Amino acid sequence: MAIWLAATRLCARSTPKKPAGLGRHILPRCYSTRPHETINVQGASFVRDSKTNVPASIISKLPQRLYMKPEHPLGILRTLIEGHFPNFTTANSLSPIVSVFKNFDELGFPHDHPGRNITDSYYINSTTMLRTHTSAHEIEVFRQGADKWLLTADVYRRDEIDASHYPVFHQVEGARTFDVSEDMDALAEENARLAEKLASANIIIEDDTQVTPQNPYQNVHDPAHAALVTENLKSSLNSLILSIFGARANATKEEPLRVRWIEAYFPFTSPSYEVEVFFQGKWLEILGCGVVKQATLDQSGIENRIGWAFGLGLERIAMVLFSIPDIRLFWSEDPRFLEQFTPGKITAFRSYSRFPPCYKDVSFWTSDQVKFHENDLCDVVRDTAGDLVEDVKLIDEFVNPKTQRKSLCYRINYRSMDRCAQQRPSSYPYRGPPEPDLLLYSYRSLSNEEVNEIQSRVVAKLVEKFAIEPR
Numbered sequence: 239m240a241i242w243l244a245a246t247r248l249c250a251r252s253t254p255k256k257p258a259g260l261g262r263h264i265l266p267r268c269y270s271t272r273p274h275e276t277i278n279v280q281g282a283s284f285v286r287d288s289k290t291n292v293p294a295s296i297i298s299k300l301p302q303r304l305y306m307k308p309e310h311p312l313g314i315l316r317t318l319i320e321g322h323f324p325n326f327t328t329a330n331s332l333s334p335i336v337s338v339f340k341n342f343d344e345l346g347f348p349h350d351h352p353g354r355n356i357t358d359s360y361y362i363n364s365t366t367m368l369r370t371h372t373s374a375h376e377i378e379v380f381r382q383g384a385d386k387w388l389l390t391a392d393v394y395r396r397d398e399i400d401a402s403h404y405p406v407f408h409q410v411e412g413a414r415t416f417d418v419s420e421d422m423d424a425l426a427e428e429n430a431r432l433a434e435k436l437a438s439a440n441i442i443i444e445d446d447t448q449v450t451p452q453n454p455y456q457n458v459h460d461p462a463h464a465a466l467v468t469e470n471l472k473s474s475l476n477s478l479i480l481s482i483f484g485a486r487a488n489a490t491k492e493e494p495l496r497v498r499w500i501e502a503y504f505p506f507t508s509p510s511y512e513v514e515v516f517f518q519g520k521w522l523e524i525l526g527c528g529v530v531k532q533a534t535l536d537q538s539g540i541e542n543r544i545g546w547a548f549g550l551g552l553e554r555i556a557m558v559l560f561s562i563p564d565i566r567l568f569w570s571e572d573p574r575f576l577e578q579f580t581p582g583k584i585t586a587f588r589s590y591s592r593f594p595p596c597y598k599d600v601s602f603w604t605s606d607q608v609k610f611h612e613n614d615l616c617d618v619v620r621d622t623a624g625d626l627v628e629d630v631k632l633i634d635e636f637v638n639p640k641t642q643r644k645s646l647c648y649r650i651n652y653r654s655m656d657r658c659a660q661q662r663p664s665s666y667p668y669r670g671p672p673e674p675d676l677l678l679y680s681y682r683s684l685s686n687e688e689v690n691e692i693q694s695r696v697v698a699k700l701v702e703k704f705a706i707e708p709r
């Protein structure tokens with residue numbers, strides 16, 4: 239457990255690829271410091287410093303707001319969730335640029351939390367970053383006074399490259415608070431109603447969770463109130479899951495929808511839970527949640543209230559509901575992708591012909607002077623080749639016993655998803671040779687020369703940034 243906020247990034251990882259807390263978080267990373275330069279992000283200028291690590295390919299994603307497009311699977315799913323909570327206020331336009339304080343400190347993240355590492359998060363500079371989760375906005379939204387709200391947004395985390403990992407993904411955060419002196423009787427009645435409804439639905443809820451000293455009710459709460467809020471959190475989310483998956487998963491009496499609750503840890507909730515859904519033969523982790531730490535509500539100016547919050551990853555659910563096999567497809571501008579979907583409808587994605595993969599290996603000696611992290615390579619690759627890269631895998635690693643130098647070999651899989659180069663959006667990082675007009679509306683594979691050219695630029699950038707020595 240405990241790789242990031244808890245066991246998951248709520249995106250599309252079913253089993254963590256790398257064991258918790260190992261290797262990937264420990265190497266410091268080295269970007270050259272250019273103290274007098276500034277970085278422009280969405281029209282604002284920020285002073286760069288030693289923490290600046292947001293590449294242009296990531297900055298180009300900020301204006302896209304896929305979750306607001308009514309005909310996009312992420313937009314369709316957001317609308318479905320908002321429809322399930324009709325009385326909730328929505329906030330869908332919060333800027334992804336937040337202070338480090340807001341993203342981490344204000345929510346009680348310890349100073350040594352792995353999520354803070356520059357290998358894991360995108361920093362504009364030491365004080366400003368791209369939000370890593372929608373919880374970063376909890377306090378400001380609570381402060382605005384709504385007692386039930388949903389907020390959907392793009393979130394950013396540095397990651398490896400493969401079919402289910404992308405450094406930008408989307409979350410829906412939801413919360414509800416209750417007045418401790420007024421709402422508790424009504425809450426008990428509502429809980430009973432929700433429980434009755436769920437009992438008659440085709441859903442099996444596996445919940446062995448216990449309130450323990452490791453995952454306690456908060457001292458400041460009356461345990462009876464905390465129990466009511468926890469129960470309301472659980473039945474509200476079970477009902478949401480039933481309405482998202484129930485019909486689509488063909489839940490029947492014989493094969494009901496299965497949901498399981500697992501104890502978890504988040505710095506800003508207690509007790510905390512994660513929820514998994516059994517879908518197409520696998521347990522799929524879809525959300526994190528808990529009773530909001532009272533300190534958060536106090537800071538939001540609502541000391542007399544108690545409440546719950548959840549954060550759910552949209553991509554992971556959308557990949558299952560719409561049968562979307564590769565997370566890069568959400569970013570596709572290809573009409574063969576976009577034209578398949580209709581606002582308000584869940585339909586299975588029909589795959590169109592995929593171009594053949596083109597594998598290129600890069601082997602190099604790392605340098606003692608400059609630390610190198612796999613996410614550094616992934617960012618260089620994305621910045622150079624954009625979404626032409628399907629995945630990056632470490633295929634060989636050894637230390638020369640004589641010199642103690644370390645050699646790494648990565649295999650980069652280049653595969654084009656979209657139509658021909660002429661149709662690339664202007665923000666696309668790779669600008670190759672111009673295409674003949676003839677090809678304007680054709681779809682085409684990547685040529686070997688083109689890939690070689692990109693690959694040599696990737697290698698050149700690695701040499702420049704990380705002083706690696708190609709082998």
Ligand code: PHE
Pocket residue numbers: 243244246247248370371372373411504507525526527528547548549550
């Ligand atoms: N922000 C958490 C995450 O991204 C999810 C979460 C939201 C957990 C709200 C508890 C309450 O993993």
